Amino acid sequence: MRRWHRFAIPLGVVALVFAVTGVAYSVNEPDPSDPEFLSPISVDGIGGQRLAQALADRGVRVERETRTPDALVSANQGDATLFVPVPRVVHPDYLAMLRLLPPSTRIVLVDPARQALDDASIPLALVGRRWAARAVAPDCAVDEARAAGPAAALRQRYKGDGVHCYDAGVVRVSWQRADLIVIGASDPFRNDRIGEHGNAALATGLLATRPRVVWLDLHKLEPPPGVVDEPGSSDGVPPSLGEDPRDGEYTEDGGEGTPGEEGDGSGSDSQAGEGSRDSPSASDVDSENPLWNAFPPWFWALLIQLALAAVLLALWRARRLGPPVTEPLPVTVRAAETVHGRGRLYRRAKARGPTADLLRAAARDRLTQLLAPTAGASLVDAAAAAARWDPEQIEGLLDGPTPESDDDLRRLQSDLDALVEAIRRAR
């Protein structure tokens, strides 16, 4: 019992520490799917209202967009910063369109995952992730970072062509035509952390290089871009992003239509082909299982009713007419069990010597009892005289060598029995 405690208590304490740490971490970790997360209108701890206010104070106009197409259209007009706090929820087709934004637009992605980087064809790789953001010196040639000084920007680290700041926590990539900044930590933008270190300077610095910020306040997965069949237009006219279909009206097969691009962009067919890789989950939700229509409705009703009947059957059988009755049982061991056990032990140990000794001693006792009145001389002689056996044979029986095999032992036993029997009969 105490031994058990000796291991259980320290292990339990360690397990408890781990559990508490894990729970606290997951509670403190901001959830990007939370509508409050880095929203310019949220005053919550994980919101971005203080950042939006700081930007407004610096004369930067903040445009909040809740749909990616709108944000893209707005950013496409140039001289803007497209701020994407949650790249994970942006549809891959829209991510692919980021490269088409004009050079005067800066893109800031917060903590993009590998999938998002791949979807946007950004040549960056993920190298290591910390548990929490850490404040480090910028140590790079980006002006905004140098102006901000140490900031809590080191969390997810990236590797690739570009200027690496904050120990690779912030990377500025001159990618395609756009000016792209990837930052691995959301802390510098959050209300509760923006006051620490040089976070405020870094955040505003990154976003305030253009006169306006297009803030994509998107926290849920959105439908892919689709095609609108405009009644008036003929085939082949690329639909425009501005007339993006509303939710649910997109076509089931993305390859049917060419996802549109902005007017001045050089819409290439190759990119349109990528648009066909839309999410299959969205299309499966509303389509019916073909098995459903393979059978008539009464079949399904019958199935359900039989299942209900089976439940009733189980209920009926589960209720027993009284529990089983217990009773202590008598001992079933025979009194001679120890004798049998000892005999088996002798056999297994091949204890021929002790066995023969016991048999001989017993026979000797018996002979002594039988021959007691005439036992003037030796027992062997008396026995030989009484049984009319050869004295040497009796000598060999009573004092002979240890039997070599089980057969010898058995023979010895029967001979001894025969001797005792002969003398008993002679008396």
Place this chain on the structure above:
Amino acid sequence: MVTGRAALLLTLSAATLPLWPSPWLGLAVLTGGVFVLSTVDFVLAAPLRDVELTRDGTRTVRSGETATISLRVANRSPRVLQADIRDSWVPSAGATPAVHRVVVEPGSAVTVETSLTPTRRGDRPAVRLTLRSHGPLRLAFRQRAGRPATPQWTLRVLPRFDSRRFLPEKTARLRTLEGSTVTRGRGQGTEFDVLREYVIGDDVRSIDWRASARRSDVLVRTWRPERDRRVVCVLDTGRTSAVLAGTEPRLDAAIDAALLLSALALRAGDQVDLLAVDTAVRATVSGGRHVLLPRLVNALAPLQPSLVETDFELVVGEVLRRERKRALVVLFTALEPGALGDGLLPVLPRLATRHKVLVAAVHDPLLAEARGDPYLAAAALRTLGERDRVRSALTRHGVEVLDAPVDTFASRVADTYLALKQAGKL
């Protein structure tokens, strides 16, 4: 709770589903219908609290025979009681039938009978009654643990007393001993009975010359066997009594022998006391000459071996406390070196100086049959040797030792008693 009929109804009615204009409506209607019918049936079932159960019947039965216990089911509710009743006894009570099906009209009662053929000696209790009250359609039933309350009953299964068959023979020998059946010659007893006048045919050696001198007649002494002696049967119910000797526990063989001895001693005019001890006194009968056999049987019936080491100190103390006069103490136990050597031998002198002690041990007949296999024979011989050592150690204290196989055990115990009586050693 629903019965299988509700499930069956639901299953059969499912076949009509293709005929319904809307199968889903059909499903709802049929399932709801079965549900409503079952609920109505449940409500219409006779309530359990208005059922009263009482038992009657035999209290004791001899092992191997059949007893009948009747169960009266009274229905006080205004509804008809359709019930399944499971009368649960312990398995060794051999109760049949297991389940009774009764229909009781409102305000009346029905009696059902359970016959019990117990397989073992001892007390066999009725454990539980479970009542399931069905509705009129038998779609649903009411059943609840502990309702109605189980009427208690215990059937005492008496030992078979197989050795009764020896009793006439032993009694005849006792009579011979007393001289009542041998008309000529004096009885072979050793106790002086009475002086009477000499009649021709009397043994002249029995003439009491001194008494004759005081009277004008020739008087002879008559003798009779010792009477009004005390016999104490002590049964060891410890661990050694639990093992099987032959087909039944050693304790059962001891009980059988103790009953034969008691019956014989009572006929011989001796007083019989009885004691069953392991670590505590389990049964005791003491009433001197008024003790009758049924009381002994009743006291011995519920004895069960306990898996503990017998406290022989307690045994000796109890016997010494109860028996002031010299008595024959018959100790039914096993000749085991461990149990007797450590427990009995140290305290035996105290007992042996006051009383005549007979240690009666029954052994498994298998021990004598250990032939053919030399190893087994050697093991048996070794055990016999150990037993002989115990026997000689006991004999040194002036204790009689009887070690017999189970089939002749009771008879040998009675013979030893008669021999002791004849020798006047009581």
